[in-house]
Amino acid sequence: MTDDSASDDSATDSSATDDSADAVRRRLQPAEATLPCGRRVDETLEQAAEGGADDLDDHQSTCPHCQAALLEFSALWQPVRDLVAAPVTAPADLADRVMRRVHQMVTDTWFTLQLTELGSLKIAARIVARIARDAARQVPGVRVALGRSTASRLVRLVERATFSHRHPDAAVGVLGRTAAVELAVAVQYGEPVHDIAREVQQRVILQLRESIGLESVTVNVTVDDVVQ
Amino acid sequence: MAGGYRRRWVGCPRSGPAGGRRGWETTLTDTGASVDDAYLVQRAQEGYVDAYEELVSRHGLRVYRTALRMLGNHHDAEDIAQDALITGWHRLEQFRGQSAFSTWMYRIVTRLALNRLQRTKKTESIDLLGDVADEETAHEHAERNLAVDAVSQAIGELPVPQRIVVVLHHFEGLSYAEIATITQSTVPAVRSHLFRARRTLALKLGGWR
Numbered sequence: 001m002t003d004d005s006a007s008d009d010s011a012t013d014s015s016a017t018d019d020s021a022d023a024v025r026r027r028l029q030p031a032e033a034t035l036p037c038g039r040r041v042d043e044t045l046e047q048a049a050e051g052g053a054d055d056l057d058d059h060q061s062t063c064p065h066c067q068a069a070l071l072e073f074s075a076l077w078q079p080v081r082d083l084v085a086a087p088v089t090a091p092a093d094l095a096d097r098v099m100r101r102v103h104q105m106v107t108d109t110w111f112t113l114q115l116t117e118l119g120s121l122k123i124a125a126r127i128v129a130r131i132a133r134d135a136a137r138q139v140p141g142v143r144v145a146l147g148r149s150t151a152s153r154l155v156r157l158v159e160r161a162t163f164s165h166r167h168p169d170a171a172v173g174v175l176g177r178t179a180a181v182e183l184a185v186a187v188q189y190g191e192p193v194h195d196i197a198r199e200v201q202q203r204v205i206l207q208l209r210e211s212i213g214l215e216s217v218t219v220n221v222t223v224d225d226v227v228q
Numbered sequence: 229m230a231g232g233y234r235r236r237w238v239g240c241p242r243s244g245p246a247g248g249r250r251g252w253e254t255t256l257t258d259t260g261a262s263v264d265d266a267y268l269v270q271r272a273q274e275g276y277v278d279a280y281e282e283l284v285s286r287h288g289l290r291v292y293r294t295a296l297r298m299l300g301n302h303h304d305a306e307d308i309a310q311d312a313l314i315t316g317w318h319r320l321e322q323f324r325g326q327s328a329f330s331t332w333m334y335r336i337v338t339r340l341a342l343n344r345l346q347r348t349k350k351t352e353s354i355d356l357l358g359d360v361a362d363e364e365t366a367h368e369h370a371e372r373n374l375a376v377d378a379v380s381q382a383i384g385e386l387p388v389p390q391r392i393v394v395v396l397h398h399f400e401g402l403s404y405a406e407i408a409t410i411t412q413s414t415v416p417a418v419r420s421h422l423f424r425a426r427r428t429l430a431l432k433l434g435g436w437r
Contacts (some may be wrong), residue, residue: 042423049426050399076430079375084399086376090292091306095284098313100279135279144263146271146278184271186263225267 011088037065048073071155123212132181135207136200141191143227145200146184180218181208186225197221265329273320274386280320282329284313287330290400291337292306298341300384308344318358327409335410345388375433382432390425393418 034040039059041117044066047053053074060066136145187196201219208214265286271279288339291312296305308393315336323332324366396402397418404415413419 030290042427045426046423046429073430076433079379079433080398080429083376088289088293088296089287090309091302094306094309094313095281096286096293097286098282098288098310098317101310101314102280102317129278144267172404183277184274186267215382224262228261 035069037063039066039069041069044069046197049077051081062121076193083200088089112206128212129181131207131211132204135204135208136183136185136221139196139199141188142185142200143188144186144225166214180220182220182222183220184224187223189224189226189228193223193226197223229428236426241410266325269323269325273323274316275339280317283316283329288313289331290330294334294337294395294400295341297383297399298338298391299344304344304348308337308340312389315340315368331406331410332404334396338396338410342388343393378433379429382429386425386428390421390428393421394425394429397422 024172035044039057047055048070056067056070060070102176133145136190183200183204185197185200187193200221204219205217208217235336265283268279268283272283288309292305292309295308295312295424296302299305300332307342310332319336323329383394384392389411396410397404402410402419407413407418408415
């Protein structure tokens with residue numbers, strides 16, 4: 001490591017005072033492990049690259065070798081800092097593509113089916129879940145609301161029940177105008193949890209009825225976190 | 229505090245001299261960091277796709293940026309970032325929370341980028357600059373572009389292990405210990421790679437100047 005006593009002697013060497021940039025660069029060659037004062041080249045470069053060229057220790061504050069090397073290394077490293085600071089933006093549709101693939105991987109065959117005089121309407125469960133989630137997030141005191149669209153046990157139970165009671169005209173009876181929605185909610189600390197949960201249920205039911213036309217909606221709210 | 233938690237992908241066109249780029253960014257605008265990653269990971273493991281979408285929102289840019297710095301071009305970076313984020317969902321059940329989710333994602337993206345590098349042996353480099361400050365003159369811009377191009381090229385020519393540690397430490401700001409975890413290596417090994425990488429880069433940049 002560093003030999004400070006040797007460095008003090010070499011600091012008075014006249015050759016140190018005209019330590020040129022070329023000389024510093026030569027010291028970057030692998031064969032050169034130390035500066036003339038004894039300080040390790042790698043550690044000096046590390047200090048400069050980490051932005052510490054101005055943070056001189058006792059030895060460096062009086063050593064022209066170290067000061068010249070730090071100055072030069074810091075200047076050499078500037079383009080790297082520029083590149084680090086250059087903003088990077090990800091493609092706009094990256095997240096959408098990822099989530100499309102994720103949804104494809106999730107079992108997501110649960111649809112709400114409605115028959116009208118014009119034909120049938122099918123709405124994927126994840127859309128129902130999304131509308132429910134967004135409605136829940138509008139409730140004061142709710143910090144996070146997550147909707148589940150995977151075929152949980154509850155959903156399967158509802159599905160079976162509605163399948164058996166489906167309208168005889170339904171070509172593909174799934175859930176008809178019935179939906180069961182599961183929401184996991186994190187609420188603001190100090191807010192009345194029970195009131196918030198009730199409000200979430202009411203708003204989600206209202207929203208699903210208005211936007212999708214579902215008649216029978218069950219909203220199961222799980223408050224599983226409190227956020228400060 | 230009122231709720232109204234909103235989180236949206238921002239697919240806004242970026243104006244400015246670079247022009248034409250679109251981007252998305254992490255937002256949790258009105259609630260700040262309302263829940264931590266561990267909560268979202270747990271929910272995502274239970275099947276809440278929404279939770280994973282939020283994780284993608286938080287970490288997608290980081291994943292893409294790491295791929296970009298390692299691979300040196302936007303096309304490959306996009307591919308690898310997408311693969312990494314999908315792999316994250318696919319393997320989420322195996323994530324035990326022994327490290328941060330970000331560390332886990334870094335491991336996935338560096339592994340995939342490494343595979344891509346080994347397959348293609350690409351070392352090409354392209355413009356990695358984003359927008360340029362308005363007050364910058366054309367000459368300064370050109371100078372900076374040249375310098376930054378030189379850095380991009382120099383990084384692209386580093387041996388892969390050195391490239392990984394330079395990207396993770398100097399570009400992503402990770403500590404030696406975090407990099408050791410991600411690369412399943414040791415702190416002295418990480419430091420040694422960084423020493424060599426910095427020397428090589430400094431020499432090349434010195435030659436460019």
